[in-house]
Amino acid sequence: MVKDKKIFLAQNTNTLEKAIEIGKIWIESKFNIGEQATENTQKKFKFTLYRYINSEDIIPYKISGKSNTYDIQILGYKVNDSSLFTVLLNI
DSSP states (O other): OEETTEEEEEEEESOHHHHHHHHHHHHHHSOOOGGGOOSOOOSOBOEEEEEEEETTEEEEEEEOOBOOSOOOEEEEEEETTEEEEEEEEEO
């Protein structure tokens, strides 16, 4: 994914907690833990969640939590009534 001349790796996962963990570890160590992510996020971090319906219906939500400089960005969407998430990893 490309945004404002930045390139992002898009990592899919099945829970919001895993998406946050993937984003946090990526920023701290530049390592994509992908499917090894766990839901053990002790503290909720501030991040941006984009509700995605289609290319013309994307709404950003600033989610409150522990202040940080991570700028984690996550797309949330549904497939067959299942919530799924894609965390955008800034390359």
